[in-house]
Amino acid sequence: MLTAGILDGVSLRRKRGVFLNMLNKFEHGVIRKPRAAAGFRGTVRYAPISCHMQRELCRKDDVETWIYQQVELTVGRVPWREVQDINQVGEYKKRCRQPPGLNELFAPPCPREFHEILQIVDALKYYDQPNYQQIYAVSTYSHCSSEVRLLTIRGERAPRSIF
Numbered sequence: 001m002l003t004a005g006i007l008d009g010v011s012l013r014r015k016r017g018v019f020l021n022m023l024n025k026f027e028h029g030v031i032r033k034p035r036a037a038a039g040f041r042g043t044v045r046y047a048p049i050s051c052h053m054q055r056e057l058c059r060k061d062d063v064e065t066w067i068y069q070q071v072e073l074t075v076g077r078v079p080w081r082e083v084q085d086i087n088q089v090g091e092y093k094k095r096c097r098q099p100p101g102l103n104e105l106f107a108p109p110c111p112r113e114f115h116e117i118l119q120i121v122d123a124l125k126y127y128d129q130p131n132y133q134q135i136y137a138v139s140t141y142s143h144c145s146s147e148v149r150l151l152t153i154r155g156e157r158a159p160r161s162i163f
Contacts, residue, residue, distance in 0.1 A: 031058070034126055044089050045078060052090025060124035063135060067117055070139075071110060079104045097122065113142035 034056030042051055046068045048061035072078050079101070080092040095101035097118075106114050116138050124130060 031127055034058075040086065044086055045072075045081065047089075049090060049093050052086065052093065056126065058126045058128075059130055060121050060126075060128065063117070063121045063130050067114060067121065070114060071105060074110050074114075075107055079107075111142035113138045 037054050038051075038056045039054065040047070040051055041057070042065070046065045048057065048064035050057055050061050050064075068078055079096065080089045083089050083092055092101075096105040102115065106112070117135055120131065120135060120138075
């Protein structure tokens with residue numbers, strides 16, 4: 001489930017994944033070492049590639065899951081929607097990292113900035129913290145460039161432009 005909120009009273013929307021028992025837990029503010037093998041957890045359609053490879057999930061995987069959801073909300077489907085086999089879905093997601101699969105994943109009307117967000121995610125390693133402000137800025141710009149209007153959640157102030 002994804003939520004949007006206000007950070008420290010500033011009109012900065014912060015997208016954050018809420019995955020109960022999905023991520024490796026922190027111990028005393030430190031991320032635990034990844035297990036050698038982790039079972040598949042999550043929804044096949046939105047699962048990050050790490051999940052298909054039986055790797056431990058991390059913060060970058062939340063953003064990858066979010067981008068797949070954004071594609072589905074924008075286009076109406078992800079390219080692997082009809083694929084039944086979990087391993088084939090994982091291979092499909094890998095193929096979508098470069099053309100022509102990349103063009104299929106980010107088919108119109110997806111803003112080209114979605115690709116930039118995926119590149120940010122793919123550059124991260126297990127212990128890295130995603131640059132959420134950069135991802136937010138790219139996401140906000142994509143909404144501006146594609147003339148998509150951001151809806152406010154009840155009780156939330158309307159977002160101000162960051163440009």
